[in-house]
Amino acid sequence: MLSPDLLAAILRVLNEISNAATTITAFALLLYALTFNLRERVARSLAFLLACVTIVHFTDVLAGTAPSDFEAAAWMRLQWVGIAFLPAAYLHFSDALLASTGRPSRGRRSAAVRVSYAVGAVVLLAVTFGPSIVVGVARAETVPYLTSGPWFPAFAVFFVTCLALAATNLSRAYRRCLTRASRRRMRYLMVGAVGPILTAFPVLTSGGAFLLAWPVLFWGVLTLINLAVTFQLILMAYAVAYFGVSHPDRVVKSRLFQWILRGPVVASSTLAVTVVVNRFSSLVGLQQSRLVPFAMVGTLLLLQYVITLLRPMIERWFFYGEDRQDIGRLHLLEERLLTTGDLRQFLESVLNAACDVARVRSAFVAALSQGRLELEVAVGPDDPLRGNEELPPVLVDSHKRDFETLGPVFLWDAYWVVPLRSGLTGEMIGLMGLRGRAAEPDFTPEEAGTLAEMSERAAVALSERLLQREVFAAVDRLVPQAMAIQRMRAAARFAVPGAFTDAADELRSEGDLVVLVREALSHYWGGPRLTRSPLLRLAVVREASADNDSSPVNALREVLHEAVESVRPGGERRFTGEWMLYNILEMKFLQGRKVRDVALRLAMSEADLYRKQRVAIEAVAKAIADMERVAVARSNGGQRG
Numbered sequence: 001m002l003s004p005d006l007l008a009a010i011l012r013v014l015n016e017i018s019n020a021a022t023t024i025t026a027f028a029l030l031l032y033a034l035t036f037n038l039r040e041r042v043a044r045s046l047a048f049l050l051a052c053v054t055i056v057h058f059t060d061v062l063a064g065t066a067p068s069d070f071e072a073a074a075w076m077r078l079q080w081v082g083i084a085f086l087p088a089a090y091l092h093f094s095d096a097l098l099a100s101t102g103r104p105s106r107g108r109r110s111a112a113v114r115v116s117y118a119v120g121a122v123v124l125l126a127v128t129f130g131p132s133i134v135v136g137v138a139r140a141e142t143v144p145y146l147t148s149g150p151w152f153p154a155f156a157v158f159f160v161t162c163l164a165l166a167a168t169n170l171s172r173a174y175r176r177c178l179t180r181a182s183r184r185r186m187r188y189l190m191v192g193a194v195g196p197i198l199t200a201f202p203v204l205t206s207g208g209a210f211l212l213a214w215p216v217l218f219w220g221v222l223t224l225i226n227l228a229v230t231f232q233l234i235l236m237a238y239a240v241a242y243f244g245v246s247h248p249d250r251v252v253k254s255r256l257f258q259w260i261l262r263g264p265v266v267a268s269s270t271l272a273v274t275v276v277v278n279r280f281s282s283l284v285g286l287q288q289s290r291l292v293p294f295a296m297v298g299t300l301l302l303l304q305y306v307i308t309l310l311r312p313m314i315e316r317w318f319f320y321g322e323d324r325q326d327i328g329r330l331h332l333l334e335e336r337l338l339t340t341g342d343l344r345q346f347l348e349s350v351l352n353a354a355c356d357v358a359r360v361r362s363a364f365v366a367a368l369s370q371g372r373l374e375l376e377v378a379v380g381p382d383d384p385l386r387g388n389e390e391l392p393p394v395l396v397d398s399h400k401r402d403f404e405t406l407g408p409v410f411l412w413d414a415y416w417v418v419p420l421r422s423g424l425t426g427e428m429i430g431l432m433g434l435r436g437r438a439a440e441p442d443f444t445p446e447e448a449g450t451l452a453e454m455s456e457r458a459a460v461a462l463s464e465r466l467l468q469r470e471v472f473a474a475v476d477r478l479v480p481q482a483m484a485i486q487r488m489r490a491a492a493r494f495a496v497p498g499a500f501t502d503a504a505d506e507l508r509s510e511g512d513l514v515v516l517v518r519e520a521l522s523h524y525w526g527g528p529r530l531t532r533s534p535l536l537r538l539a540v541v542r543e544a545s546a547d548n549d550s551s552p553v554n555a556l557r558e559v560l561h562e563a564v565e566s567v568r569p570g571g572e573r574r575f576t577g578e579w580m581l582y583n584i585l586e587m588k589f590l591q592g593r594k595v596r597d598v599a600l601r602l603a604m605s606e607a608d609l610y611r612k613q614r615v616a617i618e619a620v621a622k623a624i625a626d627m628e629r630v631a632v633a634r635s636n637g638g639q640r641g
Contacts, residue, residue: 004215004216007216008215008216008219011215011216011219011220011223012215012219013275013276013279014219014223015219015222015223015226016061016064016065016275017268017271017272017275018223018226018227018230019057019060019061019064019226020057020061020268020271021226021227021230021264021268021271021272022053022057022199022226022229022230022233023054023057023058023061024263024264024267024268024271025230025233025234025260025264025268026050026053026054026057026233027050027054027058028259028260028263028264028267029050029233029234029237029264030047030050030051030054031263032237032241032256032259033046033047033050033237033240034047036241036255037240037241037243040100040240040243041096041099041100042093042096042097042100042240042243043240043243044096045089045092045093045095045096045097046093046236046237046240048085048089048092048093049086049089049090049092049093049196050233050237051082052081052082052083052085052086052089052200053082053086053196053199053200053229053233054082055078055079055081055082056079056082056083056086056199056200057199059075059076059078059079059082060079062075063075063076063079063144064143064144066144069137069139069144072137072144073136073137073144073146076134076137076144076145076146077127077128077134077146080123080124080127080128080134081124082200083200083201083202084120084121084123084124084127085117085120085121085124086159086196086197086200087116087120087158087159087161087162087163087166088113088116088117088119088120088162090162090163090166090193090197091112091113091116091162091165091166091169092113092116092117093166093193094165094166094167094168094169094170094173094193095109095110095112095113095169097169097170097173097186097189098169098170098172098173098176100173100243101173101176101177102176103172103173103176109169112165116158116162119158123155123158126151131149132149132150132151133148133149133151133152133155134146134147134148134149134152134202134205135147135148135149143204145202145204145205146202146204146205147205148205152205156201159201163197166193170186170189170190170193171190173186174186174187174190185239185242186239188235188236188238188239189235189236189239189240191232191235192232192233192234192235192236192239193232193236194232195225195228195229195231195232195233196229196232196233198225198228198229199225199226199229230264234260237256238253238256241255241256250327253315254315257311257314257315258311261307261311262304262307265303265307266300266303266304266307269299269303270296270299270300270303273295273296273299274292274295274296274299277291277292277295278292316328337468338464338468339607340465340605340606340607341605341607343376343461343464343465344376344377344605346457346461347365347376347377347458347461348377348379350365350454350457350458350461351363351364351365351377351378351379351432351458352379353454354432354434354451354454355379355380355434357447357450357451357454358434358437358443358447358451359437360380360434360435360436360437361380361381361382361435362378362379362380362381362382362384362434362435363378363379363380363432363433363434363435364376364377364378364379364384364415364432364433365377365378365420365430365431365432365433365458365462366384366430366431366433367429367430367462367465367466368428368429368430368431373430373431374596374597374600375600376430376462376465380435382414382435384413384415384433401440401441403441403443403448404445404448405445405448405449405452406418406443406448406449406451406452406455407419407452409441409443411436411440411441412433414435414436415433415434415435415436416433416434416435416436416441417431417432417433417434418431418432418433418434418451418455419431420432420455420458420459420462421459422459422463423456423459423460423463424463429459429462429463429466430458430459430462432454432455432458513621513624513625514617514618514621516533516534516535517535517560517563517617517620517621517624518617519533520533520535520556520560521560521585521589521617521620522589524557524560524589524590524592525592530553530556530557531553533556535556535559535624536552536553536556538559538624538628538631539628539631539632540559540624540627540628540630540631541555541556541559542555543631543634544556544558544559559624559627560620560624561590562623562627563620563621563623563624563627564582564585564586564589564590564620566620566623567581567582567585567616567619567620567623568582569582575601575602580602580612581612581615581616581619582616583601583602584598584602584609584612584613584616585613585616585617585620587601587602588613595609595610
């Protein structure tokens with residue numbers, strides 16, 4: 001049977017661990033909010049609320065373990081940075097939440113939020129520079145706390161008033177939610193909002209000696225409250241994680257789940273093991289035990305191992321639902337898909353081996369696409385293009401020699417060329433060229449047999465390459481529509497008015513404008529993404545249409561062309577790094593050339609081209625945004641005149 005003193009000591013240690021776990025969780029969720037959806041007002045207000053909670057719990061841990069009253073007092077006064085602003089943060093959060101349901105402030109709620117922050121600043125100054133709210137350090141059962149001053153009841157009234165107003169806003173927001181999903185998430189927020197209040201209010205200041213008269217009850221209840229607060233913080237972060245996020249629900253759940261596992265769970269478990277091992281070592285007389293660092297490292301490695309093994313299975317069963325098979329195929333495609341770089345490396349290895357077998361110094365592989373040969377890979381010092389942009393499209397039958405295992409080998413320029421055929425259809429899909437070592441192909445039977453195997457490998461790689469081009473083309477067509485649907489999903493989470501209007505009715509973010517510019521450029525010479533683009537409603541487009549007496553579509557095309565030209569460096573056109581962005585835009589969109597042709601002309605991989613193209617489109621979007629601001633300013637100036 002444990003004595004009351006020993007039980008109280010154990011509960012106090014558990015409280016320290018749970019308090020630290022709450023600190024870690026609040027800080028991790030703060031980083032999550034700052035990382036993924038900071039553009040949303042609800043997420044920003046939650047981030048400030050989490051910052052206050054983090055400060056309160058972090059300083060509480062440090063004050064509880066401080067060796068002197070002076071240090072404890074310093075930490076407890078610093079704790080009031082979080083305590084003083086927590087009521088205002090709650091009111092701010094509730095106001096943002098109510099506004100997200102389509103009920104923006106008419107001035108009174110915003111004024112109340114500003115006043116609450118001002119009062120919080122006054123409270124912090126009073127705690128820092130005087131004894132009006134808190135006085136000095138006192139101890140009860142070795143627990144330090146600040147005694148209350150004459151104005152502490154006034155702060156308590158301010159605290160309760162702000163929370164009452166926040167509760168009213170939350171209740172109004174809940175009543176405005178009409179769907180089952182939005183009501184469920186609002187309930188999560190309302191339940192989660194209760195927890196931090198219980199631990200943020202300085203209860204020891206209002207009655208420390210009285211509360212600590214029953215240490216077992218006090219530490220037990222406080223430990224349970226800390227655990228509940230940790231769960232409620234996660235509940236709040238889960239509900240807010242959907243605000244303004246265009247990703248599907250399963251992606252949001254998976255991302256938050258992984259964040260919590262690898263952050264708060266790992267860190268809190270490691271801290272708990274460290275504290276327990278350290279205290280146990282002290283009890284058995286092992287001061288500064290060497291077990292502590294090994295326990296920390298072992299816990300970290302073991303938890304990461306368990307998470308890596310179990311997380312995919314948990315996500316598959318709890319987050320994907322009926323979509324498990326579809327998600328499984330996507331994951332398989334992600335893991336097994338050969339990128340352009342992967343195929344290039346494979347073809348280079350095949351060509352290097354072919355050069356060694358045939359005892360030649362150079363080789364190349366070209367793909368046949370729409371009647372034209374496009375160079376895929378070349379090895380060795382010789383350039384098969386000889387400065388030209390493309391290979392000749394025709395093979396002359398009269399210049400060839402047949403081999404039993406390898407088949408026909410053609411002569412082209414100084415190269416011996418082997419046709420590459422699809423294993424499914426037998427059609428020619430490309431060529432493998434070897435720099436000739438003589439005037440006529442003179443392979444030995446052994447060389448011909450080995451080269452036949454290598455040509456089959458190259459043909460398989462080319463077939464995969466052509467198939468993946470079709471996949472990527474389908475993805476390029478799918479992504480804009482999917483992004484548009486996801487933007488509407490994000491806007492409609494809590495029945496925001498106008499959620500299903502077009503995303504460009506109000507360009508809320510730079511990312512929206514970049515997407516619309518990319519879509520319009522992709523149909524620059526005609527297509528629904530240009531003729532039905534929301535960019536047609538921009539002031540600069542309307543202005544260009546009126547000035548030139550042209551159609552809105554032609555006006556948008558002119559605006560896009562002007563924005564592209566703004567990216568052009570000064571001087572004569574060159575194919576250097578300085579001209580890279582402009583050359584990509586001009587060749588890919590204004591000339592309408594294929595990605596492969598542009599990549600070859602600019603001497604870069606397709607993956608690198610896509611990355612540079614993204615940067616170039618962002619530059620065009622920025623130019624259009626600047627043009628729009630000027631047009632709006634001109635329009636407003638004309639109206640005032």
